[in-house]
Amino acid sequence: MEKVDLLVVGGGAAGMSAALAAAGAGPVSVLLVDREERLGGILPQCIHQGFGLGYFQRNLTGPEYAARIVAQMEGAAVSVRLNTTVLSLSQRRTAELSGPGGYEPVAFRRLILATGCREKTIGSLPVAGTRPAGVFTAGEAQRMINLRHWRPGKKVLVLGSGDLGLIMARRFVLEGCQVLGVVEQKGSCGGMVRNYRSCLLEHRIPLMTRTTVTQLHGEGRLTGVTLHHLDSGKEEQVACDTLITALGLIPERELLAGLGGKLPGWASLCGNCDYVHEIVDTVTAQAEELGRQVGMELLGRG
Template sequence: MKADIVIVGGGPAGLAAAIAAAEADSSLDVLILERDRELGGILNQCIHNGFGLHTFKEELTGPEYAARFESRLSELNIRYMLDTMVLNVSSDLVTAVNSTEGVFDVECGAIVLCMGCRERPRGALNIPGLRPAGVFTAGTAQRLVNIEGYMPGKEVVILGSGDIGLIMARRMTLEGAKVKAVCELMPYSGGLKRNIVQCLDDFGIPLLLSHTVVDIKGKERVTSVVIAEVGPDLKPIPGSEEEISCDTLLLSCGLIPENELSRACDVKINPATNGPVVNESFETSVPGVFACGNVLHVHDLVDYVSEESARAGRSAARFVRSSVDPSGAVIQIRNGNGVRYTVPSFVRPDLLEDNLTIRFRSGNVYKDSYIDVVVDGNRILHRKKQIITPGEMEQVILKKTDLSASTGEILVEITEN
């Protein structure tokens, strides 16, 4: 089997990348390989609204947002294969398997990795206790309620204040459950401020910062959990334990980019994001292999996923159409004070489409601080923000003209003055 571009994953990133590649050159044969039984990825179970404010200037639910892209996919006659698991990726070959074709290879000119991310399970958290029923990741509970039609439990404690955990606190409440508390290990929430307000505050659900679960009680089914306050070292403080009766514990303790395929084909991984290191075109360290969406770094807004993925799709189309000269100037992007990482990690000014968007997350909460961008020692951006939190992605947009003469590096940092 052959295709010009293979998109691995049919979620929001894969859909946007495929559409952008086909729109860039209608003669290209674009193929999406999706392991689930339908396109749309995680959007299918996100029935709450709030999607599309940037992309479509209106509030949509997750399925409505996905449907807009699926309609465009149909208009462009883009091929896709469902229930198809990709087994291996190299620079010009994708190996996959499904029930009709068996194991098969797809020869291609470019690959876009759009595998998304997965939740951190209980096994990665080292919570003591037996293995009773009633312990779910928040995303699993969301699928059970919104797609499968099952109610995970009636009395709920949530560990972790990521956006999925916050949204499930509201969802479980609306379905008749009692959410007794949301515990967060860090002294700040990992979710968007609007979700804290709309999902917790509006329903009177307490958010316990600097708290964690230290024990799960129950043999056949969860009967209670023991929570404790943690100190600055994030270790439980003796004597602060409190037992809360419940039959369900939901875990919302972070997302991990799904990069087993990336590592297998020797793509360089950024340890801060657990996603590939990419340039301004979202091309990885392997020429012709691109990455976008949550497989690259975990996003808070799907609109940003679509925007980045569209650029990755156009870049893949350009790579297939014509050879790209990699011999031009390369500027490294360095994360300075308060910045955990930047995407992209370096930029080739000659190959920029227009302006450069750099997205990043902070490593802590900062109030009344500034986002600074320094190019070759000269500060070209100094923007004040009332609050900067790790739960909300930040971005800066630099003009191409500001970078065209650069020979050094771009520094992104957070300063107090």
């Protein structure tokens, strides 16, 4: 079985930064694994600006931010395995990997989980009606438009006014779609003020506060939703072919199930897998610090 000092799961900003810092501490063998075909995690699909203001003192797009870290990876003593999923972890400090070569078990001394986060879906809300096509999470829609060049629909309503919802509302307008508005159950916008201004105000997209979606309509494809106004109790039907849900993110820690749901002393979390960070700069800083500590520990200098 292949043996490494440090296994890093996830090649987003967190995983890359942790791996680089650990390898920079001295002669330790570091293996970084990601299920995608490229490094960067969520960053390559975030083509808007707003990344790196703190860490690089530059207003970068997601792909530009990723490219700067990927460039550092090129000369570093980190082995990278892409298109490879970590299926499970065991208490014996082994991981089961599934990659282009098939099943690949790996033994490690130390583990860093940098598996990012997942989106809550419409199923997490008490929404009645049918389950037609045309309901996508904001991240799915972003991936379709920015990486696959598909347009998921034409007449769009966004549910949830966090940063992801705001950014996707603007993205649909820029794609030539009609965006009916962003629906928010709270009394004010959930995202950053800078995103509220640049995404909604500048593109005249209405924000409907104290409102939620209670029913989906349509057979086959979505034809509309029922909106419920929380203060007046009134309901209205709105015609649309696409509902984008931006309902929040949950740290992705499914792999801990193989460890009884607990984090052993030889494993650490970083990035959005630890907690959902608002900006990538804090992800990089946290992961670097952790990587350095783990590297020193492996060298017996912790």
